[in-house]
Amino acid sequence: MIDFFEVIKRALTGPYYSEQDFTLKVLVPKLRAIIKKYGIIYDSATPVPSNDQLADDVFRAGVELCAEVGCYCKDTSRVIRFTTDEILEALRDAPSQPFFGEGSDRKAMFARKPESSDPPYCYVGAGGSVVTSEDVFVRLVEGYGRNPLSDSITCPTLTKINGMEIVASSPLELLACIRAVELGRAALRRAQRPGLPIMNSIATGVTATGKIGGSAFGLRNSDCWVVGFTSPLKVQFGRMNEVAYIIARGAQLVGEAGEPMGGFAGGPEGIAVISIVYHILSILVLRSSVHLTFPMDIRYGCNTSWEIMWPISVAAQAMSRNSHHPILNLAYTAAGPMTEMCLYEIAVAMINFVASGGNIEFGGVAKGTSPDRMSPLEPRFATEVAHAAAGLSRAQANEIITTLIPKYKDRLASPPKGATFQECFDWVSIQPCQEYIELYGQIKDELVGYGLKFK
């Protein structure tokens, strides 16, 4: 695979385009033409298709689009281009089973296949959602660590440090990044899981300075950093600086992309194809060990709608059938904790991810934007469903999903906010309240009725 210096060189010397021309005159027409060329058509009746030919066509379309379009560097207005041979070489040389964590919590993440009975790698926690205080941060992370099915942790985002509101790019951001690492490590020690990897590096950080500076205060090479693209198919030097730092310290990173459905990539077909391009660019540009994907439904700010299932499933099938580079699928629910809708949304997302060949990240509750509106029970439920879904056929997954989504689809535009962590959990014992335990049990029983076998 071409090295990172070559990627930097291309970011500095590749063909020049204005940002608008790259998007509207290169990406959009080429994407639409390739969808047509490969005959990729969204099937609204089958959110989880069992069509290997479709998956492989989407993969080939993604490879072709990647070679034709490349990745736009916002700082230089240059396009980082790769040939088809370089893309295929990168897919061949990409990492296949990176290890994360230490001691008894050291574990490899594998690339699963559609319908595989291998349990998914479970990366769980807050998905970067925001908390109002350092206390909430610590108790949540301890709660995530206590889940025996947690393989790695995604910490929340601090909004205050020492009671002061964090301002991006100010010294408070750097100090908060340092604090977030210290708190995360301490919380996992409290959970008796000191080796559990923190995989989202520092959600509190916006800038490379914050993330790199904060890393020096307790992140390990056995943890993982998350570095993302900007929509559509763009990268910034700030993110590439993080990549340079992570490579130099011998650590690993998750490349991430969350293309909005309805945006420049268009509808379900466009999201499926562009997801493949992001995954390839994640290997080449971000040098990722794992790729994390979370296409979002632009209408609802979540990815549990009927229409978004198809591109998520097809893209996961396409990559997992044609590559050994692991995929993580991340879910954002519309509804908040301790609501029936939230648990249905989680079940739908996990069943889709796992049957389609993905590993799971969970996740963003209540769209991941409402302070403290998350608890350790949603990721716990997610991991249990994800393990129970391993081995389901895509047809079985499709049947369950098409039964569950109608239970909440009319509420996606105005979802119930649910409870905050403080409202649905006992603060001292970090245990869910009785009402939440009963709701959780009731939904699990219902899922057993649909054929899920909880261990």
Added chain:
Amino acid sequence: MTNKSDLLAEFQLAIIEGDAERAKGAAQKCLDNGITPIEAVEVGMRDGLRIVGEKFEKLELYLPDMILAAEAGNEAMKVLEPAIAASDQRATPPGIVIIGAAKGDIHTIGKNILTMMLKLTGFIVQDLGEDVSATTFLEQARKLNADIIAISSLMTSTMPSQREVINLLNDIHERDKFKVIVGGAPVTQQWADQIGADGYAETAAGGVTLALKLVA
């Protein structure tokens, strides 16, 4: 003779389909057949653009389609504007909006969608892009004599930058010159109230309704 409503319908369709050349031709045909330029703008163009916005909300059209429709509208205006100037009538835009992502924020999709929808509604919009400082918002708002400053934040850590704009306007005694509206995934009405913004909307369509209300 071609029916007036057919001509306006053809103009509208060209806008909806984002075909700039056809939109220009259709606008010219409207004028040639005695349709006033104002009527062409109001019925042919703005209604066409409104339909595009509605279809986007239902995911029947996507962001690039909105951009192409707006560009078709701009091209058609090149034909209609001289005719408007030559007549006694004027097509008054609803207002002028300065929009940008707050200092520290590099996420632009939501802001871009609101920008397009405001343009489709007839607003004059100056998009300052991402990572925009309070002083840049102020300078541009002064320069264009804007009605509204719209600030988006996708990250909680950039929300305080929205407040900085309002604080700056207060500090220099220019708060009453501009309406300030805020949005973005983590932003809420409660936050808007807390920082003294004039409004908040959860969606781009809501942002347009809010902007129209504020300039009414």
